[in-house]
Amino acid sequence: KDTKLGGLLLPAGAMLQFDIHSIHQNKDIWGEDANEFKPQKFSEGIFKATNGNNAFFPFGWGPRICTGEKFSTTEAKMALSLILQRFSLELSPSYVHAPMTIFFLLPQHGAPIILQRL
Known part of the structure; x- marks a missing residue:
């Protein structure tokens, strides 16, 4: 159906x-x-880098999204699996529990972790 966006009429x-x-x-x-x-x-996360805006689209969006997205996501998962095989993770004592919701639940101040070689 037709939609009005501000002063603009968008046809169906x-x-x-x-x-x-x-x-x-x-x-x-x-x-x-x-x-x-x-x-x-980005050292303190995307949310802080964008001042709370959801404005980061590293691979684009929609039907013309970058074809490399799946490849780079797979590479990141492989790197993470190698890290998890070699290190134990522990939540840092500096962690402050302060959940917030944007589209999903996030730690407001990040979740600092301590890595220890296995």
């Missing part, structure tokens, strides 16, 4: 597309250094 069956590049470069979301390569922005 209309396809919407958003510009991921512009979202990933938006200074209101990422800060004044939005155009600079700074992986450390």
Whole structure:
């Protein structure tokens, strides 16, 4: 059915597309250094890096999502399985229990862990 989005009328069956590049470069979301390569922005998680916005789409979205997503996800799972085979995990004493919900339950301040070689 037709839908009204703000002052715009979208006819039934209309396809919407958003510009991921512009979202990933938006200074209101990422800060004044939005155009600079700074992986450390993610050191405290995506939620903190985006100031609480759900604005990170590393592989795109929808029917044209990057074909490498499945490959890189599989690689990450393999790396994690190798880590879990060689280390034990323990929750850090600095952990503060403060759950929050965005789309699912998350630890608000992260979940620092201690790795010990087996």
